[in-house]
Amino acid sequence: MTSSPASTPTEPVPAGARLLHIGLPKTGSTALQYAASRLKKKLREEGVIYPGRGENHHKATSWLAGLKVGYLSDPTPQEQWWLNLKKELDHHAARRALVSFEMICTTNLDGARRTVDALGDGGRVPVHVTLVLRNFGTFVPSYWQESLKRGNTESLDTYLRRVLKDPATVEASGAFHRRDGYGLLERWSAAVGPENITVIVLEKDRPTRLLDTFESMLDLPEGILHSEPPVGAGANRSMSAAEAALVHRLNQQVIGEWQASSREHRNLVHNGVVGRLLSSREPAESEGRLRIPDWAAQSCVEAGKLLADSVRSTGVRVVGDLAELERPVPTAGDAALGAPDSVPFDFAVQALLGMFARSTGWTADHTRPLAR
Numbered sequence: 001m002t003s004s005p006a007s008t009p010t011e012p013v014p015a016g017a018r019l020l021h022i023g024l025p026k027t028g029s030t031a032l033q034y035a036a037s038r039l040k041k042k043l044r045e046e047g048v049i050y051p052g053r054g055e056n057h058h059k060a061t062s063w064l065a066g067l068k069v070g071y072l073s074d075p076t077p078q079e080q081w082w083l084n085l086k087k088e089l090d091h092h093a094a095r096r097a098l099v100s101f102e103m104i105c106t107t108n109l110d111g112a113r114r115t116v117d118a119l120g121d122g123g124r125v126p127v128h129v130t131l132v133l134r135n136f137g138t139f140v141p142s143y144w145q146e147s148l149k150r151g152n153t154e155s156l157d158t159y160l161r162r163v164l165k166d167p168a169t170v171e172a173s174g175a176f177h178r179r180d181g182y183g184l185l186e187r188w189s190a191a192v193g194p195e196n197i198t199v200i201v202l203e204k205d206r207p208t209r210l211l212d213t214f215e216s217m218l219d220l221p222e223g224i225l226h227s228e229p230p231v232g233a234g235a236n237r238s239m240s241a242a243e244a245a246l247v248h249r250l251n252q253q254v255i256g257e258w259q260a261s262s263r264e265h266r267n268l269v270h271n272g273v274v275g276r277l278l279s280s281r282e283p284a285e286s287e288g289r290l291r292i293p294d295w296a297a298q299s300c301v302e303a304g305k306l307l308a309d310s311v312r313s314t315g316v317r318v319v320g321d322l323a324e325l326e327r328p329v330p331t332a333g334d335a336a337l338g339a340p341d342s343v344p345f346d347f348a349v350q351a352l353l354g355m356f357a358r359s360t361g362w363t364a365d366h367t368r369p370l371a372r
Helices: 029-038 040-045 058-065 079-091 109-119 137-150 156-163 183-194 209-217 241-256 261-280 294-314 322-326 347-357
Strands: 019-020 095-098 129-131 197-201 317-319
Touching: 019 040, 019 209, 029 040, 029 109, 029 209, 029 347, 040 322, 058 079, 058 109, 079 095, 079 109, 079 197, 079 322, 109 129, 109 183, 129 209, 137 197, 137 241, 137 294, 183 294, 183 317, 241 261, 261 347, 294 322
Parallel strands: 019 095, 019 129, 129 197, 197 317
Antiparallel strands: none
16 A cells, blocks of 8 residues: 655645635535534634525535536536625625535546636636545445435445546546546646645544535634534435335335336435435444445555556646545455345335425425425
């Protein structure tokens, strides 16, 4: 395993600069966005703007990056989404700004350049990009269970064999594509310059690193982002192996067999079943954790090493130890993930309640009617 130099200290971006958080998905994005969206007033008092009304900046940045908004009946992004956000950013031009959406990293070079150019007002405003990375051995199964929320019908084993076929272009999140001839860090370095990129490496024994780093980069008081920990569905905890198996089986039936629309699936399964399970219960240890099988371990190590080498070669600022990206992780053995013979009673009840609530026009927790 290649050693990594000590992390570069994080200094604040200049006042008036725009800090763009581009992902990866499943690297703590929800915790950051949840805190920032609920602390808007306090952040503004500290000289930081978190624009918009939503929890993240999905729609506005999708227009800039050229990404579809798949959960809408018309997935084509609209320029007005960006113009609304731009108006607020321009109104607070003297403050630092945080813009965050974890799927921006999947765009191509043209999308990256367009995003940086628009946020930077054609080079008149400083833009700094942050990318959060984690060990591939834990990232890939975590991303698989996230894809179940969007209707993925592939088993974990099939999914892993597809996305790990080439360790140089892991096809899990779309972030590592080379459709434009560039790797992830090469692409964004070309768009914004390596001196304007910070890579944050997550490590299990440094659980506060993500929010600590953003506090430092935005020159915020220590602990302010930790003061609003996500709760319920906002916590976006990972599914247990049993929960993932249930959602996978539902997807096979309603998407694979019944050809349900993505909108129907999002309403009843994503927002209903999954939303209720993740917000209403804590899984028992007996439900198991999602882990890669033995056969995938070496591919994840190789992919992690290639990614770490890419980070080093671009010369971007690094917070954390790049060796973490290629560390071997515990595996689940060679058996493919199979559905459990039974699930806990409360598990089944909560799943059914979530689907019933959404089907009758209520939120999954049945606290308020859905907006029509």
